[in-house]
Amino acid sequence: MKRRELIGAAGLGLAALGLSACKQEEQQAPASAGKPEQQRFEWKMVTAWPKNFPALGTGAQRFADIVTRMSGGRLTIKVFAGGELVPPMEVFDAVSRGTAEIGHGAAYYWKGKVAAATFFTTVPFGLSAQEMNAWLHKGGGQALWDEAxxxxxxxxxxxxxxxxxxxxxxxxxxxxxxxxxxLKIRMPGLGGEVLAKLGATPVIMPGSEIFTALQTGAIDATEWIGPYNDLAFGLHKAASYYYAPGWQEPQAVLELLINQTALNQLPDDLAAIVVEAARSCNADMLDDFTFNNAQALQSLKTEGVEFAQFPDEVIKALRTASEEVLDDFAAQSDLGSRIWASMKAFRAQASELSALTEQQLYNWR
Incomplete structure (x- = not known):
């Protein structure tokens, strides 16, 4: 009996040592052991902007950085400024062909390829930034954009x-x-067509060419964005008068373009990260412009810039011409008609609300 007890005790001891060794191996093994390696994606982003240009270029880079961090490096995006990989006005084509998986630009730059695209940047005397976001995200605008x-x-x-x-x-x-x-004026989109209706000659060129064109007299006037970006380009050194307000662009959406095949290849969590990063950067850029435009305006005042406002007679003519241009443009296609009808209907509703709210606040202030 004593011999059997001794053998049994030894067996239990060996088993305990085995269990202990197994536990030590488990503790020493990496946490990912036994798990499949997660797929990684490397995307190229082409943009229509100069490298690190305030708000526009930096906004595109911010998007890329957020996606990299949120994905833990599983999706990385290398950003190329306009002209580094493709010319600024060829961003849409590059994404469509798959030369780059993703792009950042403004929809009215691709009007020659997708006529209805111009609606999704801005329309003269159209929606404000807040209203445009509401129409896109809640009012059916995104579905129409997808269709285009x-x-x-x-x-x-x-x-x-x-x-x-x-x-x-x-x-x-x-x-x-x-x-x-x-008047030869750099103005893309429907705003340029409105000016053409009133006898001006609209010119389309990327932002990087504006200063030289204005300084040399190749153009007589230009719109760009607002104090923040206009100051960065030094436009106050090439022109005499700074006019307000921006009837042609009461807001301007900057768009993210993603190759649909590349997007479909992402797992659900990475695709969700891309969507939410875009929403985050959409809000952040508006914050950036609102804050820095106010700061840059003061800087332009100290530079002695002469500010001017369009006379009421001019604004009235521009508004009348705008409605005619928009109606004619929308009538060229079924999709254009549906987009303009949807946007116009929401503009009427939003105008009633803003007349009772924001407009009163601005008047009081």
């Missing part, structure tokens, strides 16, 4: 907003409607 880009294999998202812009820089005074006739 789907034939090109591109998925769009709002990823920034300039807020209310300025009317632009001019080297001659605009005292009456006739002063617009023959």
């Amino acid at each position: 880009y789907a034939p090109f294999g591109v998925k769009p998202f709002a990823c920034g907003n300039s807020g209310m812009q300025m009317g632009g820089w001019f080297n001659k005074r605009i005292d009456k409607v006739e002063d617009l006739a023959g």
Whole structure:
């Protein structure tokens, strides 16, 4: 009996040692042992902006940085400024072809390829930034935007907003409607078509070319964005008058373009990160513009910039021409008609609300 007890005790001891060794091995093994390696993605982002340009370029970089952090490095995005990989005006094509998985620009730059795209940046005398976000995210605007880009294999998202812009820089005074006739002005989108209707010649060029064109007289006037970005470009050194308000762009959506095939290849959690990062950067850029425009305005005042406002007669003519241009433009396609009808209906509703709320606040202040 004593011999059997001794053998049994030894067996129990060996078993205990085995269990202990197993536990030590488990503790020493990496946490990922036995788990499949998570797939990693490396994307290229092409933009329409100069490298690290305030709000626009830095906003695109911020999006890339947020996605990298939120994904733990599983999705990294290398940002290319306009002209580094593709020219600024070819961002849409690059994303559509898959040359880059993602892009950042403004929808009205692709009007020649997707006519309805211009609605999704801004329209003259249109929605404010707050109203545009509401229409896109709650009022059916996003579905219409998706429909416009789907034939090109591109998925769009709002990823920034300039807020209310300025009317632009001019080297001659605009005292009456006739002063617009023959004016060569850099203005993309439907705003340019409105000016053409009143006798001006709209010119489309990337932001990086504006200063030289204005300084050399290749153009007589330009709109860009507002004090923050206009000061960064030094436009006050190339023009005599700074006009307000920005009738042509009461806000401007900056868009994220994603190749649909590339987006479909992402697992659900990474796709969700991309969507939420875009929403975050959409809000952050508007904050950036609102704060820094106020600061830059003071800087321009100290530089002696001469501020001017369009006369009521000019604004009235611009508004009348805008409605005609928008109605004619929308009528060119079923999609355009549906987009403008939806936006116009929401503008009417939002105008009633703002007349009772924000407009009164601004008047009181």
